[in-house]
Amino acid sequence: MAEAQQPLFERVDGVAFFERLVDAFYKGVMTDPVLAPLYEADDLEGARHRLSLFLAQYWGGPSTYNEERGHPRLRMRHSPYSISTVERDRWLVHMIAAIDAEQTERRLGDEDHEAMLAYFVMAADHMINSGGLSMRGDGTTTLDAG
């Protein structure tokens, strides 16, 4: 298989890479006054497990996430949480710190780091469900105070 077609999962040290990433991410999240209250303090292990399996699957690893949780439907799964640009930015700060650390340690190549960065920015933006402009059925916009 040509290198360009090889999934990122094959270039990093597999599941261990995603576990390390998510571990560092949640360490940051738990010190964050905006984000920490959103997470169930007694199910952090579960949250780590779900996010690392999801990311491993997304980047070409085993489909264990889907087997355990079904289709990701991430926007729907995030609907219980009010996510505005504030939460998005805090989420990205911790995830970017985690991928930067892997790049610094040379466990993530520069191009793969770029690809992950672009993906996380796009995906986190997609999770915003509050505080922005929402479209009405008639095509006009309204400020969502949620």
Ligand code: HEM
């Ligand atoms: C934008 C800000 C975000 C906030 C505030 C946020 C917050 C949360 C919270 C509070 C949970 C529940 C923790 C759990 O019990 O699993 C969760 C779950 C999850 N989040 Fe996020 N999230 C954000 C963005 C993202 C992004 C960008 C991704 C993917 C790239 C993501 C992937 C997931 C996954 C896979 C789960 C577990 C879903 C499940 O199977 O139940 N989140 N998130």
